[in-house]
Amino acid sequence: MPAVPVSAGPRRARVRLRDAGPTVFTQMSQLAGLHGAINLGQGFPDTPGPSVVVDSAVAALRAGHHQYPPVPGLPALREAIAAHQRGWYGIEWDPAREVVVTTGASEALAAALLALVGPGDEVIVLEPYYDSYAACVELAGATLVPVRLTPPAFTFDPAALRAAVTPRTKVLLLNTPHNPTGTVLPPESLRQIAETARAHDLLVIADEVYEHLVYEGPHLPIATLPGMAERTLTIGSAGKTFSFTGWKVGWATGPADLVEAVTAVKQYLSFSSGTPFQHAVAEALRLPPVRITALRDSLRERRDRFVAGLRDIGFAVHVPQGTYFVTADIRPLGEADGLAFCRSLPARCGVAAVPNQVFYADPAAGRPYVRFAFCKQQAVLDEALGRLAALRSGSPPASTAPFSSIASIASILPTEEASS
DSSP states (O other), X not given: OOOOOOOSSOOOOXXXXXXXXXXXXXXXXXXXXXXXOEEOSSOOXXXXXXXXXXXXXXXXXXXXXXXXXXXXXXXXXXXXXXXXXXXXXXXXXXXXXXXXEXXXXXXXXXXXHHHHOOTTOEEEEEESOOXXXXXXXXXXXXXXXXXXXXXXXXXXXXXXXXXXOOTTEEEEEEEXXXXXXXXXXXXXXXHHHHHHHXXXXXXXXXXXXXTTOBSXXXXXXXXXXXXXXXXXXXXXXXXXXXXXXXXXXXXXXXXXXXXXXXXXXXXXXXXXXXXHHHHHHHHHHTSOHHHHSHHHXXXXXXXXXXXXXXXXXXXXXXXXXXXXXXXXXXXXXXXXXXXHHHHHHHHHHSEEOEEGGGGSSXXXXXXXXXXXXXXXXXXXXXXXXXXXTHHHHOSOOSOXXXXXXXXHHHTTSOOOOOOO
């Protein structure tokens, strides 16, 4: 009987992603927890969303809504999403065929890219870009092609976009309001992007999860521009609009063929999820507009105060036009490497941030920039500024003891930010 060969060890699965380690959000949150730091790295609010929406979720639980919803989402939620798009932007979508509910906007993004691109295809993104874009493009076997927003104002260059298009380009992945910079593309830039998409017959995946966090003027969906509705898949999120990031309720809207393609992939990712939360989000989307914009108005005040505080400390700051993130240049403080800066910051000052270089294909381009999240209570932001003031004086901060707040408790959780 032949001898059975002795195995050298367990067989290792081939890692599909080149960098399959913990995300930067997980790493910085772990450092925040280790040092009791205020976590301004991850984009999660530390205040609850509207109580009436919470009550709707509780009511759905008590009513026994515990089983799978339909794969495309509860009909009531799809109808509410279609009504939201019609009421806010005048876009008409059929809730039965042109709306799909997903497990957060991150699943909508992943399913869209897996459904619409493959090996040999190219996906253009605005750089810096949210890190899951690169991961999802890689999982689909496609190639990511960055078009850089130009600092310090992170402006869009239409010539750079046109130069990036090749015969292999299939999708333009557009994010506005933009994470991490907070830039909101003006109407003229959107028109130029739409013109390029039409000229080259490109699909557009529009990540608009921060649509209700625009501080100057209204949000303009690219799907509303001439010739764009039929080629655009728009992604939205209840987490960003209502401060329920942990509920993981997102959606995609667009022409039936694109939505059906996303749904076909989505059914093999999560199948479906969050039945009671879907009931609650349907109620949330029916709230009066003033309830939906309340978070934006509150964040505008916090943005202005936080930006002023960072500038007083010595940062050069780009004022965000949308989202709840601030990009700051550390060079005026005598620093040069954002990653090293952010790794040392929790121990040094008791504050956590995220280095922007992880959002660039060429990390050197984003090395001097860091991102702070200001979706925190004002007292938390004030305490963070007080601690960061040590960077200006060169002296130790007044206190780096663990801060007693929801934010500091949440900071120890090894969760990822996701698009929600």
